[in-house]
Amino acid sequence: MDDQDIEAAVEQRRLWLEHQLQAAADRFGVTTRGDTVNTYDMRSAGRPARTSDGEPVWLRVVLEDPDYQPHCRWDGNVTANAIANVPKPTVHQWADWAAGEYAPGRRVRGEVMDLAPGAAVSQESILHDDPGLPDQWWSDLTAAVAALAAHPVPEPDDFDLAAVIMGHVEAHFGVTLDPALFASLAWTAAHTDLHWANLAGPQLSIMDWETWRRAPAGYDAATLYCASLLHPPTARRVRDTFASVLDTATGRVALLGVAARYLCLTTDDHLQLEPHLHSLGEKLLKQL
Template structure:
């Protein structure tokens, strides 16, 4: 498939997703009033919509086995149980199966959510410049992440985090970590995909709750730190947070670094992070090696 074929396929998918937003709007008794926004992988689309009680966010997502189990079909809805976190609430939803030629048989879900005020901080996920966030915003982020970490852990939903971190570190850094390194790791509930595209300003709101699950304590700050490395002042502010100065925090950093190294080189903003991620990963590995000597 050449570049022109890819461009045509992406455009076909975009048009189709826009059509599915209309289907979802009809089923959920709202009408789209905003310009549709697609995720980079073209798996979902969303737009501002209007209903009887005012403006909301309408989202439609296509079920794709390649994203499971990390992206949970019921993740956004089940996240309604989380308290004390600045996040949208899913008000209602509707599932259906697509029965026309394009992607026939695919399951879709439409969700109506409370509308987050403001705008995303960095649409591509990676921070390139000073976000100029207020101290109140940073305090709200701290409060939200503490509340999230305190949410009861879901059993048997760790998705092989230890094994995947070990294999990823070996692949990217040539070092085989023993499982014993993770013996005393602390687990907490994590958002799982905290980058600057999922954070809103000027009032904090954390979006995209498909991937929340148990993870090494500090993992959300670790992913946000990775996505801040092109703006050293913001990166340092996050790096100085206490969760990243624990053994679990170090392992969370290593896991997040390895994760982003897998997608570096695929033509996104994450490509720019690769040299910084390698430097950070080597430093964390050095500190862990020192501890175990």
Template sequence: MDAEEIEKAVEQRRVWLDKQLDVAAARLAVRLVGDPVNTFDMRSAGAVAQDGDNGDVWLRVVVEDADYEPVCRWDGNVVANSILGVDKPIVLRWYDWRHAEEYLWGRRLRGEVMTLAPGETVAPGGVLRDDPMLSDSWWHELGWSLSALSDTPMQWHNELGVVDTTIRDVRFHFGFTLSEKAFADVNWTTAHADLHWGNLRRPQLCILDWESWRPAFAGYDLATLYCNSVLHEPTARRIGETPELQTRSGQLALLSAICRYLSVIGEGSDIDLIEGRLRAHGANILSRVRG
């Protein structure tokens, strides 16, 4: 498709998603009061809504897309209600249905009513460009939340083949083949797995978007946040110097996160801004963890 066709397709998807918000609002008995907010990939949309005695809530609608599975788990947000000790929204109720009209006919959709996150998003595009203006207490809360999350038990079926994927991506982006032995002593933890500045709120910490939480290399959440901070050196330094990222597992987590973001360079997101820094840092890490 040429640029004009892509623009028309994106607009068609946006209008369709807005209509699905209306459908979800009716089925979940809430009243939309805010303007719709769409994700970059036009896979989901959300808006502030009124929910009777619960007051303001967030209504989200998402459309099933096989290209995102199993990275984005259909029940991720709902099952995340079981996580304790983490500052995050709670899903109050939800509803699934199949779309019965021609455009995206048969696709499954889900509407979720969840508690409204306080404050504002630190960096809506995900990548930090300047001082996030966060208090020391905010950083402490983040540390406590990630620690509580890491202690959350979760079954591990290796759905994503993380080790194999990292080996393959390192070969593609850096031209070097890591041995599986390089991962023999890696530590694993339960992670949010999509921790960037678009999923963090201020001035009170709240962590959004729990579709992807899963086991990962220990330190992976800090690794993804580091990647999204490299344009603001003081913040990147603060995250990069955390003890979790000084370990071998933390370095492999950083390498894995860097490869993940390099894989989406050129798609028009803010990630395009950090390619050079990611490649340089990845090469530096690789020189130390080869095995």
């Protein structure tokens, strides 16, 4: 497929997602407004909307994609409604329907959820500059991460995070971890994708709950730390804020797992992170 064919396929997907958004708006009785936001891979699309009562909401549609399951949980945003004391959008309406001829045998999900206050701290997952967040935001984040970790630990799912961490560490550091290591860890409920594009400010809201699941304690703090390494002052603040969990045996495994995971990604930002992640990983391996 040449570049022209790719552009045509992307445009076809964009138009199809626009159609699905309108179908979702009609189904849920909301009126869309503003511009559509597409994920980089054109898997989902969202747009601000208003309910019949004038309440601002976010309308989202996503196409089922076997390449994303089980990493992304089809019902992740909805099941996250049960998590208490964490500022995040609540999903108020949802429904699934067949994708039709565009993607035979696959589903579309539509969701109407709270519109997060403020804006994403960063348009990209990796931070480059001072986010300029107030102290209250950091306090709220600390409390939110603790509340999430206190939520009942989800049952193991088809996405075996321990096996994934072992595979990534072996691929990028040439070290085979003992599977028994993971049996000794503390496991908690975690967002597992707590980067800067999934955090709103200056009033905290944590977005995108498709991948929340059980993870080694400290995995969310480790993710945010690795996503901050290109801005050392913020990385230090994250490290200091969550030192009590990151400076544990489980926290070090969480950091190692996230560092190895980020080394699998190939965006320009992640390539800039490579030397920092390799250095972090080598240090952690000596401490295991």
